[in-house]
């Protein structure tokens with residue numbers, strides 16, 4: 001069997017071309033004002049700084065602008081809340097991205113939840129999560145929403161399939177599970193206290209690895225014909241799933257890199273453009 005490569009990089013590039021056109025229309029309709037994403041980076045973590053830069057570059061590629069907010073490592077929750085309130089009330093700011101993780105003294109949940117629903121283009125608020133879970137309009141958490149877009153883009157059948165999600169973080173595993181449930185999959189959610197993980201993974205028609213440990217999910221646990229989605233990215237270019245050996249016996253898989261990563265940023269940008277379009281209605 002030759003596995004289908006779920007090529008997030010190409011899908012993201014195609015979407016960017018469409019988004020550039022939509023951005024041009026927004027600009028035209030708003031007297032030259034491009035959609036604006038505000039990025040908030042707190043502290044000096046180099047990986048976070050790189051992610052924020054990549055998001056700002058993606059904005060540029062489609063003709064959007066960004067407001068780059070950089071705050072010191074010593075920032076307090078109150079100072080961050082004040083900044084978010086300021087961006088919430090700025091009519092020229094259409095989306096707000098607070099880069100995770102914030103330094104430990106910050107109440108990150110309180111800060112995420114302070115983002116106005118209509119500007120929550122990274123899908124991090126409890127309100128947005130709840131609405132998404134209830135199938136009400138809301139921006140999905142960017143990584144799982146990006147994964148759904150890949151699965152839909154490649155016409156992967158989800159209804160009635162057994163999806164196994166390994167990981168239950170607020171930004172990834174948990175929303176991923178509910179999105180798959182809403183797509184009528186039968187969903188098993190696994191985490192660090194799960195027993196018999198290999199047995200559960202062996203039942204997966206659709207497997208999502210979101211564990212944060214390099215090649216933690218072993219090739220021999222994956223059943224023939226499964227659709228394999230790997231959210232992880234670690235030094236050396238490996239993901240959370242040991243992928244190389246089963247590649248010829250799975251039905252489809254996301255490559256690492258070039259699978260989930262590009263679709264996460266692309267989803268953030270897509271949802272920012274949608275927010276700007278809605279602001280004109």
Ligand code: NAP
Pocket residue numbers: 143166167168169170171172173190191192193194197209210211212213231232233240260261264265
């Ligand atoms: P996280 O917050 O660290 O969560 C990891 C999850 O894995 C937790 O729910 C944890 O369970 C579970 N886990 C840990 N050890 C386990 C074990 N032995 N067996 C089963 N489950 C276990 O990580 P995250 O933010 O969700 O990220 C997950 C992965 O996705 C990472 O590799 C990260 O780099 C990647 N990621 C990629 C993107 C992208 O854009 N491509 C974006 C975000 C994240 P507990 O809840 O019980 O602790």
